[in-house]
Amino acid sequence: MGELKGIYALWYREFKVFQREKSRVIASIISPILWFLVIGGGIGSFVSLNGLNYQAFIFPGVLMQAALFSSVFFGVYIVWDKKIDFLKEVLVAPLSRTSIFIGKILGGATDTLIQIVILLAVGYAFTASGMLIGLNFSLFSVLLSMAILFIAIVGLVSIGLIIGSQMESPEGFQLIMSFLVFPLFFLSGALFPINNLPAWMAPIVFVNPVTYAVDGLRWALLGSSTFPLILDIAVISVFSIIMVGIGTYAFKKMKL
Amino acid sequence: MHIIETKNLTKKYGKEVLAVDNLNLEVKEGEIFGLLGPNGAGKTTTLMMLTTLRPPTSGTAKINGFDIIKEPHKVRKSIGIVFQDPSSDEILTGYENLKLHGLLYDMPKELMEKRISEVLKLVDLEKRKNDVVKKYSGGMRRRLELARGLMHRPKILFMDEPTLGLDPQSREHIWKYIEKLAKENKMTIIITTHYMDEADKLCDRLAIIDAGKIVVLNSPKELKKELGGDVIKIKTKKLNANALKKLKYVKKIQKSGGEYCLTVKDASTHLQEILKGTGKIDSVEIHSPTLDDVFLHYTGKAIREDSPEGGWAQKAMNMKTKK
Ligand SMILES: Nc1ncnc2c1ncn2[C@@H]1O[C@H](COP(=O)(O)OP(=O)(O)O)[C@@H](O)[C@H]1O
Numbered sequence: 217m218g219e220l221k222g223i224y225a226l227w228y229r230e231f232k233v234f235q236r237e238k239s240r241v242i243a244s245i246i247s248p249i250l251w252f253l254v255i256g257g258g259i260g261s262f263v264s265l266n267g268l269n270y271q272a273f274i275f276p277g278v279l280m281q282a283a284l285f286s287s288v289f290f291g292v293y294i295v296w297d298k299k300i301d302f303l304k305e306v307l308v309a310p311l312s313r314t315s316i317f318i319g320k321i322l323g324g325a326t327d328t329l330i331q332i333v334i335l336l337a338v339g340y341a342f343t344a345s346g347m348l349i350g351l352n353f354s355l356f357s358v359l360l361s362m363a364i365l366f367i368a369i370v371g372l373v374s375i376g377l378i379i380g381s382q383m384e385s386p387e388g389f390q391l392i393m394s395f396l397v398f399p400l401f402f403l404s405g406a407l408f409p410i411n412n413l414p415a416w417m418a419p420i421v422f423v424n425p426v427t428y429a430v431d432g433l434r435w436a437l438l439g440s441s442t443f444p445l446i447l448d449i450a451v452i453s454v455f456s457i458i459m460v461g462i463g464t465y466a467f468k469k470m471k472l
Numbered sequence: 473m474h475i476i477e478t479k480n481l482t483k484k485y486g487k488e489v490l491a492v493d494n495l496n497l498e499v500k501e502g503e504i505f506g507l508l509g510p511n512g513a514g515k516t517t518t519l520m521m522l523t524t525l526r527p528p529t530s531g532t533a534k535i536n537g538f539d540i541i542k543e544p545h546k547v548r549k550s551i552g553i554v555f556q557d558p559s560s561d562e563i564l565t566g567y568e569n570l571k572l573h574g575l576l577y578d579m580p581k582e583l584m585e586k587r588i589s590e591v592l593k594l595v596d597l598e599k600r601k602n603d604v605v606k607k608y609s610g611g612m613r614r615r616l617e618l619a620r621g622l623m624h625r626p627k628i629l630f631m632d633e634p635t636l637g638l639d640p641q642s643r644e645h646i647w648k649y650i651e652k653l654a655k656e657n658k659m660t661i662i663i664t665t666h667y668m669d670e671a672d673k674l675c676d677r678l679a680i681i682d683a684g685k686i687v688v689l690n691s692p693k694e695l696k697k698e699l700g701g702d703v704i705k706i707k708t709k710k711l712n713a714n715a716l717k718k719l720k721y722v723k724k725i726q727k728s729g730g731e732y733c734l735t736v737k738d739a740s741t742h743l744q745e746i747l748k749g750t751g752k753i754d755s756v757e758i759h760s761p762t763l764d765d766v767f768l769h770y771t772g773k774a775i776r777e778d779s780p781e782g783g784w785a786q787k788a789m790n791m792k793t794k795k
C-alpha cells in the first residue's frame with residue numbers, strides 16, 4: 217500500500233510539473249509536427265513507396281520521434297532533481313528504489329503519451345479531411361500504437377534515467393542529443409524503409425530497438441510491416457525489461 | 473539499547489578531506505541531542521550517513537536497531553530529516569510539496585490534511601500555501617522545509633541547522649515546537665547547529681565536534697560547570713599572564729582575537745586581585761560560562777557564527793591554501 221502511494225506521489229509531482237510547464241511540452245511537439253508537414257509533405261509531393269504516400273509512411277516515424285526525444289530527456293532531467301536537492305527528499309523516504317523508478321517512468325510515460333495523443337489527433341484530422349491517404353485509424357490501431365509506444369517509452373525513459381543518475385550537472389545534454397538520441401532516431405527506419413539498406417547500415421538499424429517500435433507502429437497504422445508484429449513487440453519488451461533492470465541498479469548506486 | 477549508536481563512523485571525500493573521523497556516539501531514546509560545531513566540522517556529512525543518503529567510508533551505525541548499511545530501508549522507515557539546503561520542488565506550491573511528503577510517507581489522508589494545516593500555521597505560511605515555491609523568499613523556503621520535516625512525526629528526527637537564517641522570533645517559535653514534539657511524542661531529535669544559544673536552549677546533551685571528531689560530550693549544563701568557574705574577558709594590549717597563572721583560582725588563560733579569556737573560580741570575589749596582576753587594561757567583562765566559552769576552552773578557537781555557509785565554501789578555501 218505504502219509503495220503504491222509512493223508511486224502515486226512521484227507521478228503526482230511529475231504531473232503537476234507537466235501542468236505548470238505546458239508551454240514547454242507544446243513546444244516540444246512542434247518539431248515532430250514540422251517533420252510530418254514539411255519533410256513528409258515536401259518529399260511526399262514527389263515520392264511514394266509501393267503506392268504509399270511518403271507523408272503517411274513517415275507518420276509512425278514521427279510519433280516515434282516525439283516519444284524518443286520526450287522520454288529520454290524526461291529521464292535525463294533527474295539530474296535537475298539532484299541539483300535542486302529534491303532527489304534527497306525522495307531517496308530518504310521509506311520507498312523502495314524500484315518504486316521510485318517506476319514512479320518516474322509513469323511520470324515520463326504520461327508526459328510523452330499526452331504528446332502522442334496530440335500527434336495522433338493531427339494525423340486523424342489530416343486523414344478525416346482527405347488531405348492524407350494511407351493511414352488507418354480505428355480504435356484498435358490507436359490503442360495498439362499507444363501500447364507499442366508505452367512499452368518503448370518505458371525503456372527509453374530508463375535510458376534517460378540511467379544517464380541522468382550518473383551525471384553530476386545538466387551540462388552534457390548536447391552530447392546526449394548528438395551521440396544517443398539522433399543516432400537512435402536516424403538509424404531506426406523512422407524516415408525510410410529498411411528492407412533494402414546499404415550493407416554498413418543494415419546491422420546498426422537491426423540492433424536498434426527503436427527500429428522495432430517503428431515497425432510495429434507501421435503494422436498498426438499502415439497495415440504492413442517488415443517484421444511480424446509479435447517479433448516487434450517481443451524485441452521492445454525485452455529491451456525495456458533490460459533497461460528497467462539496469463536503471464534500478466543505477467539508482468541504487470547513484471551518488472548524491 | 474540506544475536508539476542511535478555509531479561505531480567508528482568515518483567519511484572521507486577523495487583522499488584529502490576527512491570529514492568525519494571515527495565517530496562513536498550513543499543517543500538515548502527521547503532525548504534532544506545536539507551536534508555543535510563550526511562550519512566544515514562534519515555535521516551535515518554525519519547526518520547524511522545516518523540517514524542512509526551517503527555511504528560511510530568505514531565504520532557503521534545503528535538507528536532504531538537497524539544497520540545503516542545493511543538495512544537502509546528499515547532505517548528510512550524510522551526517520552525523518554530536515555535538510556540544511558532547501559530541497560522542495562520550486563515548481564510546486566508550498567501545499568503541494570507538503571502533500572507530496574505526506575504521500576511519500578504513507579500518511580492517511582485526514583491526518584495528512586490536519587498536519588499540513590498545523591505545520592503551515594507553525595511556520596506562518598498559511599497565506600502563501602498556494603503560491604509556487606519559486607516565489608518564496610529564502611526564509612520562507614527554509615520555513616517550508618521545516619514544516620515538511622515536522623509533518624510525519626518519525627521516531628527519530630534529524631534536523632540539520634533547523635533555524636539557519638531565521639529571525640529571532642521564528643526561532644523561538646520553532647524551538648518551542650521542537651521541545652513539545654520531543655516531550656509529547658517521545659521523539660528522539662538530533663539537531664546540528666553552529667548557534668550556541670540554540671544548542672544551549674534545546675539540547676539535553678550535546679557533542680561538540682571539530683574537524684570530524686568529538687571534542688567533548690555532555691549536557692550543556694555540565695559542560696559549562698566543567699569549566700570550573702566564571703569567565704573574565706579582558707581587553708588589553710599585553711597581559712601579564714605569568715603573574716595570573718600563579719593565582720590558583722585562575723584555571724585557564726586563553727587568547728582569542730584581541731581578548732584574553734580567563735576561567736576563574738568565584739570570579740566576582742577575586743576580580744580585584746586579578747586586575748592588580750594584569751597591568752593596564754582597556755576593558756573587562758565578567759560572565760557565567762556559555763557554550764562559546766566551552767568551545768573555546770576545548771578547541772582553542774572561537775566559533776564564528778557568521779562564517780560563510782556550507783561546507784563548499786570551506787572546501788574551496790582548503791583547496792586554495794593547499795596550493
Ligand atoms: N560532497 C562533498 N564533496 C567533497 N567534500 C565535501 C562534500 N561535502 C562536504 N565536504 C567537506 O567535508 C567537510 C565537512 O563538511 P560538512 O559535513 O558539510 O560540515 P558541516 O555540516 O559541519 O558544516 C568539509 O571540509 C567539506 O568541505
Ligand SMILES: [Mg+2]
Pocket residue numbers: 512515516517556632633782783
Ligand atoms: Mg552543514
